[in-house]
Amino acid sequence: MGFLDLFRREAAPRTSRREHQLFDDEFQRKLEMLALVSRRVFAGRLRAERRSKKKGSGLEFADHRDYVPGDDFRSVDWNVYQRFGKLLVRLYEEEEDLSIYLIVDCSTSMGFGGKKKFDQARRLCAALAYVGLANLDRVTIVGVNDAVISRMPTTRGKGRIFKVFEFLSQLESRGVTDLGAALKTFVAQHKRRGLAVLFSDLYDPAGFEAGINMLRFNKFEPYVVELVDPAEARPALKGDVRIYDCETGEERELTVTEGMLDKMQLAVGEYRASIERFCVQKQVPYFPADVNTPFDELVLRVFRRGGFLR
Amino acid sequence: MVFAGLPITELLALAGGAATLTVLLYVLKLRRRPVAVPFARIWDAVFRDRQATELFSKLRRLLSLLFQLALLALLILALGDPKPKAALFDGRHIVVLVDGSASMKAIDVKPNRIEVAKAEVRKLVHGLGSADRALIVEMGSLPSPLSTMSSDVTELDPAIDSLSASDTRADLERGLAFAVDSLRGLPKGEIVVVSDGVLGDLSEVAKHVDLSGAALKFVPIGKSGNNVAISQFSVRRYPLDKSRSEVMLEVANTNDKAVQVELTLLGDGTIIDVSRLGLGPNERLPRYYQDLAGASRTLEAKIRFADGHADDLPADDHAFALMPERHRARVLLISRGNTYLDAALLLDEYLDVTTVSPGQPLPAEHFDVAILDGVAEALPDTVAAALYLNPPAEGSPVKIGHPIKDFGFDTWEKKSPILRFLALGDVQVADGHAFVPAASDHVLGASDQGPILVSGARAGHRFVALGFDPRNSDLVLRVAWPLFVLNSINAFVEEDTSYVSSFRTGDVWRIPVPSSVDSATVVDPHGGHHTVPVKEGRAIYLGEEAGFYKLVAGSGTEAVTSEFAANLSDLAESSITPVSELALGTARANPVVFGAPGSKRELWVYLLAAVLAFSVVEWITYHRRVTV
Numbered sequence: 001m002g003f004l005d006l007f008r009r010e011a012a013p014r015t016s017r018r019e020h021q022l023f024d025d026e027f028q029r030k031l032e033m034l035a036l037v038s039r040r041v042f043a044g045r046l047r048a049e050r051r052s053k054k055k056g057s058g059l060e061f062a063d064h065r066d067y068v069p070g071d072d073f074r075s076v077d078w079n080v081y082q083r084f085g086k087l088l089v090r091l092y093e094e095e096e097d098l099s100i101y102l103i104v105d106c107s108t109s110m111g112f113g114g115k116k117k118f119d120q121a122r123r124l125c126a127a128l129a130y131v132g133l134a135n136l137d138r139v140t141i142v143g144v145n146d147a148v149i150s151r152m153p154t155t156r157g158k159g160r161i162f163k164v165f166e167f168l169s170q171l172e173s174r175g176v177t178d179l180g181a182a183l184k185t186f187v188a189q190h191k192r193r194g195l196a197v198l199f200s201d202l203y204d205p206a207g208f209e210a211g212i213n214m215l216r217f218n219k220f221e222p223y224v225v226e227l228v229d230p231a232e233a234r235p236a237l238k239g240d241v242r243i244y245d246c247e248t249g250e251e252r253e254l255t256v257t258e259g260m261l262d263k264m265q266l267a268v269g270e271y272r273a274s275i276e277r278f279c280v281q282k283q284v285p286y287f288p289a290d291v292n293t294p295f296d297e298l299v300l301r302v303f304r305r306g307g308f309l310r
Numbered sequence: 311m312v313f314a315g316l317p318i319t320e321l322l323a324l325a326g327g328a329a330t331l332t333v334l335l336y337v338l339k340l341r342r343r344p345v346a347v348p349f350a351r352i353w354d355a356v357f358r359d360r361q362a363t364e365l366f367s368k369l370r371r372l373l374s375l376l377f378q379l380a381l382l383a384l385l386i387l388a389l390g391d392p393k394p395k396a397a398l399f400d401g402r403h404i405v406v407l408v409d410g411s412a413s414m415k416a417i418d419v420k421p422n423r424i425e426v427a428k429a430e431v432r433k434l435v436h437g438l439g440s441a442d443r444a445l446i447v448e449m450g451s452l453p454s455p456l457s458t459m460s461s462d463v464t465e466l467d468p469a470i471d472s473l474s475a476s477d478t479r480a481d482l483e484r485g486l487a488f489a490v491d492s493l494r495g496l497p498k499g500e501i502v503v504v505s506d507g508v509l510g511d512l513s514e515v516a517k518h519v520d521l522s523g524a525a526l527k528f529v530p531i532g533k534s535g536n537n538v539a540i541s542q543f544s545v546r547r548y549p550l551d552k553s554r555s556e557v558m559l560e561v562a563n564t565n566d567k568a569v570q571v572e573l574t575l576l577g578d579g580t581i582i583d584v585s586r587l588g589l590g591p592n593e594r595l596p597r598y599y600q601d602l603a604g605a606s607r608t609l610e611a612k613i614r615f616a617d618g619h620a621d622d623l624p625a626d627d628h629a630f631a632l633m634p635e636r637h638r639a640r641v642l643l644i645s646r647g648n649t650y651l652d653a654a655l656l657l658d659e660y661l662d663v664t665t666v667s668p669g670q671p672l673p674a675e676h677f678d679v680a681i682l683d684g685v686a687e688a689l690p691d692t693v694a695a696a697l698y699l700n701p702p703a704e705g706s707p708v709k710i711g712h713p714i715k716d717f718g719f720d721t722w723e724k725k726s727p728i729l730r731f732l733a734l735g736d737v738q739v740a741d742g743h744a745f746v747p748a749a750s751d752h753v754l755g756a757s758d759q760g761p762i763l764v765s766g767a768r769a770g771h772r773f774v775a776l777g778f779d780p781r782n783s784d785l786v787l788r789v790a791w792p793l794f795v796l797n798s799i800n801a802f803v804e805e806d807t808s809y810v811s812s813f814r815t816g817d818v819w820r821i822p823v824p825s826s827v828d829s830a831t832v833v834d835p836h837g838g839h840h841t842v843p844v845k846e847g848r849a850i851y852l853g854e855e856a857g858f859y860k861l862v863a864g865s866g867t868e869a870v871t872s873e874f875a876a877n878l879s880d881l882a883e884s885s886i887t888p889v890s891e892l893a894l895g896t897a898r899a900n901p902v903v904f905g906a907p908g909s910k911r912e913l914w915v916y917l918l919a920a921v922l923a924f925s926v927v928e929w930i931t932y933h934r935r936v937t938v
Contacts, residue, residue, distance in 0.1 A: 109348040109349055112348040113348070201348070201349075203348055203349035203351075229348075232347075232348055232349075235345075239343070240342045241342050241343045241344070241345045242342040242343065242345070243344075243345050243347045244344060244346055244347070245347060245348075246346045246347065246348055247349075248350070250350045250351075251350075254353070254357070260356055263355070263356045264352070264353065264355075266355075267355035267356055268352055270355070
């Protein structure tokens, strides 16, 4: 660091890293393994297909209802009629393709600290996309910051995974986070409801709740993956500094002491706890993803936690 | 309180300017390092806590400014060199007499007494009041001031460093007289004697010294006095056999208990005798070594305890002596035949005698001495000196007076080197002549009828003339005859004349040099060169170190080099048992109280120390984030 750098703002994270390393051969081998593991884990009860809550002409029995004129006689449950003397019609769950929306936060804060959070988010996104594609689900990937900045059209079949890689590689972390506004656009653009996995650090000046609620209120099934960089909880700062928000540019002057760093650590912990508390209250699956943990291990934890595949 | 440094107006101006600059710098906002964070809102939680202490933070900032202003004030005060008003007046004037005698070389305290004395003096000087002034004096055989009367420690410290002990006794009387003279007319005079108390007879000193109201103080040095010494040491060649010599020495035990010592004698650097002696308490034991043949030039004596360990004063454990250098003297004898003269000349093997009869041509080579037996021929310049025995009137260097009969030596110069060791009182002479000496001539012997033995110089050639034929007296039958002949020859060749085998340190030495020189250089045992004056054929030098010396008389090709030795030889100085108090008659010297009220307190030093302490506290509190 040169002398003048002391008086300059911290340089933005460099983007010279070759993006193709993000999804190299090793990564792809792990994806394949994850796909196999997911099938073994959920075999028998979680087939590739996902059933919707619609009652219809599927194979799985769902419920009975009273017969009304015009119903198909074939659907009358004669056994019940024999027992109880009532005409009841059998209802079946209608099978349909699952729509999986993978929403990647592409704000500047995701690229903070060497893009570790952003890279981890993209790896997790790619992994879950692969699993979804392998299960013949409809996978859509969206990049957001304060708006929907990029979108990969809905696709299915694991042969499309390279399209996923290409799309994720082209994403950049920039702009301000406003999940509420961005996801408002998202729900407006996607009428078909489904599982919406949000990959974000949830550093939203407007509040992380707005984005999650937007998904909930529009009948998406939100799944929150919070990207966590432990280094952010206790930054390597000391002395008189002027901190500024990497997204909004908000400034604060302070003299950093050990006590202040302790308080900062507590504040970060409290913030994350508030996210988890919110998700638990709203029955939104929440999953913290540490940037220092290998992505495949994280994906397995996601599987074990449940909620992603049913 | 007064300011001895910068004047108050300059101090105020400086303080105003510096304070303004400090405040300006403080008011200027600290340029902080910009650092990006991913989500500044989280820091708000931290800031909420800080808000509560904002007032205290501001107060701490103010405290920090006040802290720096206080530092500034202390520094400017230090520049002013503040002193108590009383400190500028009525300072003491102190003459510090530091004993530089041989006893201060004693090693009963580490490293030795003089170094301990220097430390004590340094402590004394550093404890002086700001108005006190001190003069450092080394008290040896002569008092030597090493500084001016000064309060400046930077001047006094080098003076203290240059203090040293020599192989002499300290002359307290002279030292006190010097101190009294130095303090004359000065207020609050004090004389501080720093010594082991081995200062000779103090009652005699008390009789001759009037302190004139000056306070006498004493700093005792030393703790024990375990010592043996060589208190006398001399050597001489036998007059009639100069290849042999005899040594007289005296060893002394200055302790109160008996000791066994080992005495070693070295001739020309080689051990020629080792003996063990028992010495009783405070015993002095003379020893004679006769007929010594092992040394031709130097003699040394060393003493130590028989068990091998050294005593507390090494300076008196080694004595030096030097015998006169021998060389062959060329003698021209002009005689018709004189058995007594021939016999006398045969006694000294270092004589080359050439005999010629009167009237024969004289050899052309150089002769140290010509002996003219009953003749007075003209001598060439190649003959340096002449001994005339009963010279005839014609050619005699001294005018021949009236004839005399039945006489003897009624008076003679007993201290003359020519008549040394001679007993002439009952010499009987049948007949001869009285001399009529010239004004420059020196009568060495005379009868009641006139001078009969005269010395002098003619045209640069020295002579001795005897006014009778020795064969007409009983002188030739006496031991005095050959001694007279050989003494005369030795006097002419300037060998062994008034020879002193060793000098005593602390005395003014008068070393014989060839009469023709007017300057000389003394080379001391450490190789130091000292140009010394020559007066009446003697080089004058105050020697303070024991050992072998060289004396270079004259310059260029005519320079003559001789050697001599010097010894402490002072039993009083060898008695090194220290005393704890000094009493001059009825007056007792008071002890010096170091760090007493009035000792040196430079306030600016304390102010700077306070600044340093403040800075350290400020540095620690800053980095601990206490004051920021």
